Amino acid sequence: MKAAVQMDMHGCPNRCRHCYLGHHMNPDIPVDEFIRVAEQFREYKKNGRTFFSELIFCSWYREPDFPDNYRELWELENRLSTGNVPHFELTSIWRLARDPYYAPWLKELGVKTVQVTMFGTEKNTDFFTGRKGAYADILKVFDILLANGVAPRIQVFPFTTTLDDINRLVAVLHDIRLEERVKDLGREFTCFFNTLTPMGEGFKLMQIVLRKDDIRKLPDYLIEKTLKHYKKATVQEFMKTEAELLTELLNDGNPLNDNPEITAFFIDGDYNVYPNCGEITGWWCLGNLKRDGVASVVENFFNRNTPGLKMNFETPVSYFARKYGNPDSDVLWVKSDLVHKWIRQEGMAGTSQE
Numbered sequence: 611m612k613a614a615v616q617m618d619m620h621g622c623p624n625r626c627r628h629c630y631l632g633h634h635m636n637p638d639i640p641v642d643e644f645i646r647v648a649e650q651f652r653e654y655k656k657n658g659r660t661f662f663s664e665l666i667f668c669s670w671y672r673e674p675d676f677p678d679n680y681r682e683l684w685e686l687e688n689r690l691s692t693g694n695v696p697h698f699e700l701t702s703i704w705r706l707a708r709d710p711y712y713a714p715w716l717k718e719l720g721v722k723t724v725q726v727t728m729f730g731t732e733k734n735t736d737f738f739t740g741r742k743g744a745y746a747d748i749l750k751v752f753d754i755l756l757a758n759g760v761a762p763r764i765q766v767f768p769f770t771t772t773l774d775d776i777n778r779l780v781a782v783l784h785d786i787r788l789e790e791r792v793k794d795l796g797r798e799f800t801c802f803f804n805t806l807t808p809m810g811e812g813f814k815l816m817q818i819v820l821r822k823d824d825i826r827k828l829p830d831y832l833i834e835k836t837l838k839h840y841k842k843a844t845v846q847e848f849m850k851t852e853a854e855l856l857t858e859l860l861n862d863g864n865p866l867n868d869n870p871e872i873t874a875f876f877i878d879g880d881y882n883v884y885p886n887c888g889e890i891t892g893w894w895c896l897g898n899l900k901r902d903g904v905a906s907v908v909e910n911f912f913n914r915n916t917p918g919l920k921m922n923f924e925t926p927v928s929y930f931a932r933k934y935g936n937p938d939s940d941v942l943w944v945k946s947d948l949v950h951k952w953i954r955q956e957g958m959a960g961t962s963q964e
């Protein structure tokens with residue numbers, strides 16, 4: 611059995627309004643504690659046999675490389691894990707703007723692309739990132755990355771209230787010649803709009819989720835880049851209105867079965883553990899590592915012993931569609947996000963809680 615164990619040792623400098631992981635205090639977990647957590651998972655046995663054949667340990671599940679000892683933590687993650695821990699395109703934009711040694715280190719690790727999240731120009735990017743100066747950091751980070759031979763990749767979150775500003779953002783990207791500068795590195799420039807996951811803080815943005823008519827107000831440039839990124843011919847291929855999706859979902863007798871490629875256990879600063887197919891909230895919680903121990907947490911996951919897991923792996927999608935679906939809604943969704951919204955509504959109502 612392969613799994614990842616990700617501990618929120620230091621939190622995140624941002625408080626993004628779309629954050630599916632939610633807003634929580636930034637913890638300060640000592641390195642020794644992280645090592646003890648790793649030992650518990652590595653030593654977990656079932657029927658006398660080591661349960662996990664492969665384990666990847668990460669010192670974060672919110673912002674990677676946020677604490678000053680990020681190199682030490684990276685080395686520790688690799689020592690504790692059964693294989694090499696890859697460094698993905700997720701990095702700390704906050705650190706990139708402040709730490710001159712960080713971009714060269716990322717390059718040394720072989721990072722070729724860094725993902726940057728934007729919500730428009732300064733006012734909206736600062737507002738939706740939940741941090742003043744976030745936009746200024748990003749503009750600075752473009753230069754830093756390019757100077758180090760690393761390509762920025764931009765994901766944009768548009769909302770019904772920010773469409774004009776998304777057009778302004780695209781004009782800024784043209785003004786600073788970002789695409790040409792990435793091409794000068796011999797790389798393709800990737801830029802796409804992403805869809806809201808209505809979990810955690812994202813659930814609070816329901817009133818401003820994109821609607822069908824909003825798509826034509828987005829810049830053609832962003833639409834073209836987005837379709838290329840998702841390898842789709844039209845927006846309708848990956849997003850439909852709730853009304854359109856309902857026709858299919860009312861007849862869907864299967865559960866959602868959101869099952870990420872690698873099962874990850876997210877451990878928060880209070881040692882509560884959550885599966886990565888869900889969110890950091892009560893009805894998904896597998897237990898507390900200190901209070902309940904690793905055996906109970908792992909068994910709760912595999913026995914689907916939380917309301918969230920039951921809703922994901924057992925309850926037919928048609929149940930949620932009948933109860934929460936709106937046949938008049940022109941809000942655009944990816945199917946799994948819409949079902950997760952309904953699962954959250956059910957979780958909040960407590961009707962699936964044991």
Ligand code: SF4
Nearest residue numbers: 622624625626629672
């Ligand atoms: S979305 Fe990412 S960067 Fe933003 S608050 Fe959540 S964890 Fe932090």
